[in-house]
Amino acid sequence: MVKKFYWLIFILIGLFAVVLRVYRLDLAPSHLSNDEISIAFDSYSVGEIGKDEHGNSWPLAFESHATYKAPLYAYLSVPFIKVLGRTETGVRLLSSLMGVVLVLVGMELLRLFKNERTAIFVGLLLATNPWNVYSSRMAYEANLGLGMFGLGLLGLFYYIKKKKCWGLVLSSLAMGLSVWAYHTFWVLTPMVMLGTIYIYRERFSWRRVFIYLVMSFLVVLPILLNFVGSLGKTTRAGTEMWWQDNQLSTYMADSSDWWLKKDLVLATTPLLNYLQYVGFDYSFSKGLDLFESREVLDFGWFLPVTIVLFALGLFKLNSLVKGKDRSFLWFLLLVTPIVPALTKGEVALIRNISYTLPVLMFSGLGMEYLWRKKRSLFRVLSVLMVLSFGLFCLAYYVHFPISSGDRFQYGYKQAYEYLKENELDSYDWVVVEDRFGPYAQFIGVPHLYFGYFGAFDAREMQTRKSDKDKGLMIGKYRFTEIRWNSEEIKKNSIYVASQYNLPTEKVSGKLREIGVVRLPDFKEQFVIYVSQDVD
Amino acid sequence: MNLFNYVYDGQLQRYLREGVVVRPYILREFVYGKDLKILLVWDSFLKMSSLYNLIKVLGFSGLFVLIAFIREVKTKDILWLGVVLLSSSMAVLTDTKKSYLLALPLLIVFGFSRVEKLKGKVLFIYLLLFILDLIVW
Numbered sequence: 001m002v003k004k005f006y007w008l009i010f011i012l013i014g015l016f017a018v019v020l021r022v023y024r025l026d027l028a029p030s031h032l033s034n035d036e037i038s039i040a041f042d043s044y045s046v047g048e049i050g051k052d053e054h055g056n057s058w059p060l061a062f063e064s065h066a067t068y069k070a071p072l073y074a075y076l077s078v079p080f081i082k083v084l085g086r087t088e089t090g091v092r093l094l095s096s097l098m099g100v101v102l103v104l105v106g107m108e109l110l111r112l113f114k115n116e117r118t119a120i121f122v123g124l125l126l127a128t129n130p131w132n133v134y135s136s137r138m139a140y141e142a143n144l145g146l147g148m149f150g151l152g153l154l155g156l157f158y159y160i161k162k163k164k165c166w167g168l169v170l171s172s173l174a175m176g177l178s179v180w181a182y183h184t185f186w187v188l189t190p191m192v193m194l195g196t197i198y199i200y201r202e203r204f205s206w207r208r209v210f211i212y213l214v215m216s217f218l219v220v221l222p223i224l225l226n227f228v229g230s231l232g233k234t235t236r237a238g239t240e241m242w243w244q245d246n247q248l249s250t251y252m253a254d255s256s257d258w259w260l261k262k263d264l265v266l267a268t269t270p271l272l273n274y275l276q277y278v279g280f281d282y283s284f285s286k287g288l289d290l291f292e293s294r295e296v297l298d299f300g301w302f303l304p305v306t307i308v309l310f311a312l313g314l315f316k317l318n319s320l321v322k323g324k325d326r327s328f329l330w331f332l333l334l335v336t337p338i339v340p341a342l343t344k345g346e347v348a349l350i351r352n353i354s355y356t357l358p359v360l361m362f363s364g365l366g367m368e369y370l371w372r373k374k375r376s377l378f379r380v381l382s383v384l385m386v387l388s389f390g391l392f393c394l395a396y397y398v399h400f401p402i403s404s405g406d407r408f409q410y411g412y413k414q415a416y417e418y419l420k421e422n423e424l425d426s427y428d429w430v431v432v433e434d435r436f437g438p439y440a441q442f443i444g445v446p447h448l449y450f451g452y453f454g455a456f457d458a459r460e461m462q463t464r465k466s467d468k469d470k471g472l473m474i475g476k477y478r479f480t481e482i483r484w485n486s487e488e489i490k491k492n493s494i495y496v497a498s499q500y501n502l503p504t505e506k507v508s509g510k511l512r513e514i515g516v517v518r519l520p521d522f523k524e525q526f527v528i529y530v531s532q533d534v535d
Numbered sequence: 536m537n538l539f540n541y542v543y544d545g546q547l548q549r550y551l552r553e554g555v556v557v558r559p560y561i562l563r564e565f566v567y568g569k570d571l572k573i574l575l576v577w578d579s580f581l582k583m584s585s586l587y588n589l590i591k592v593l594g595f596s597g598l599f600v601l602i603a604f605i606r607e608v609k610t611k612d613i614l615w616l617g618v619v620l621l622s623s624s625m626a627v628l629t630d631t632k633k634s635y636l637l638a639l640p641l642l643i644v645f646g647f648s649r650v651e652k653l654k655g656k657v658l659f660i661y662l663l664l665f666i667l668d669l670i671v672w
């Protein structure tokens with residue numbers, strides 16, 4: 001029965017995944033985030049003039065916020081932005097599609113490992129997975145990387161299980177592209193490729209292994225050459241390793257502890273990071289961090305009920321999967337959090353994105369066990385799954401876009417639209433405050449938002465000048481922290497200032513307030529002023 | 536008062552038009568109802584039973600003993616630990632950080648009752664980790 005309708009169900013689950021990932025893509029999240037706008041502008045700029053924001057021609061590493069981004073997302077988004085325009089959907093759609101690809105890849109992998117029914121269980125778990133939905137609705141390079149990594153695994157298993165040689169070609173291409181897509185896969189992809197070949201070594205001839213590895217190597221060669229050429233500065237490996245963590249590096253430099261203790265603290269940090277990344281609290285309760293302050297309605301990387309299925313999958317694996325497949329699943333589960341554990345900072349959802357796949361594969365197997373052995377518990381858990389997924393939808397699609405505006409630098413796009421709609425962008429000078437938040441404590445990138453949404457084009461961005469006092473100047477736009485006391489109010493000027501930064505007495509007579517940009521929860525974000533000389 | 540008198544924001548107006556601004560604040564009442572406070576208990580429970588938190592309490596060596604002899608854990612041990620963790624998650628006993636103190640006697644007894652099995656390679660690793668604990672923590 002399940003076998004007969006498998007492909008129909010496969011398509012239906014794919015469509016369901018599309019709906020969850022594309023519905024209101026421009027509204028939830030409510031604004032492009034810091035990382036997204038950087039990718040969006042670079043992608044638009046490369047598509048227009050072949051240069052990124054900083055003027056580098058066809059870069060293989062995009063400079064961004066004191067670090068570097070992998071290049072694939074920006075390049076693959078070019079046609080999307082050309083067709084859909086400079087919009088949120090234009091830059092996010094690629095990620096959404098890769099999220100759907102991952103759902104289908106997960107199903108196919110489980111069909112190869114087990115059977116059609118388990119594949120359907122995994123498909124449903126992946127389609128409704130909070131982590132995958134969240135990351136698929138944002139322009140995350142990591143999500144593209146995971147999609148490519150999943151395709152690479154699928155190709156490899158088409159060869160291992162069905163002796164399809166084209167699987168190896170697909171795998172080498174997709175695994176190579178995962179390295180182009182996100183830095184986590186620089187280490188994870190080769191580890192998983194070599195580990196899988198080792199586990200299933202009887203299924204490979206040395207000739208095929210050699211060709212497979214050479215093909216993959218050729219795909220990543222340009223990235224490697226770029227890395228070597230820039231002495232390693234253009235990757236996260238140069239900027240994001242755990243020993244570069246502020247707290248840790250300060251401790252290492254300033255603490256009076258003896259050297260052995262310091263070295264051991266340094267050495268054990270990745271292990272503690274690893275344990276945090278696999279912690280139950282992040283996975284099943286709070287890892288998604290949808291809301292600024294901890295709310296009851298927050299979610300983990302997986303729906304809460306998944307913990308039962310995951311535990312069953314772990315404990316009953318011996319009876320569910322045989323021999324090498326069992327070793328592979330354990331290997332994948334243990335190896336995926338290694339790379340994020342080697343990076344600095346707090347637990348980051350996006351670095352550990354590849355952990356989704358093994359956890360949900362185990363959970364799907366747990367569901368299969370319940371279906372076979374404990375049908376009544378299966379029903380109870382299914383109902384709880386549906387309920388918790390409903391709660392997640394409420395939190396994500398309804399509550400999250402409204403309460404999270406600040407985290408997404410909400411207001412810069414709206415401020416520009418206000419100027420455009422009221423034909424105020426024809427003024428001689430437009431000054432935009434690059435500080436935002438309740439106390440103007442965050443530094444934003446308004447020049448990217450204004451550029452991407454149409455204030456100026458990619459060529460104008462190349463003419464930008466940076467000044468310590470005046471800020472960043474692009475044509476008539478100036479992006480800076482506004483200091484009213486030293487600000488010279490020119491004729492025909494517009495100011496978009498943080499609501500926290502009210503004009504001082506010295507300038508208040510020269511300005512007239514004409515509008516307020518509010519966050520989706522109605523709190524004021526920016527106030528718009530014009531110079532008094534103009535009506 | 537007309538809240539929107541002074542506001543320009545196409546996206547916000549779309550939220551208003553489609554009713555999504557008002558709805559969540561009604562639904563919040565449901566979310567903050569006493570039944571769903573269980574999510575907070577759930578969060579504390581998961582946090583306390585995570586390996587990262589156990590290592591903070593037991594150290595590397597303590598966790599090693601626990602894992603090395605996990606097969607010998609008796610049902611009553613799990614029950615006691617479960618009661619401590621669950622009641623602490625509900626803030627019945629004390630706050631979540633201090634609650635481990637109540638579980639410690641069990642873990643110490645568990646460790647000592649297996650002392651005779653600490654030999655050979657296992658003893659070597661245990662001592663190594665114990666020294667690591669002494670230095671690091």
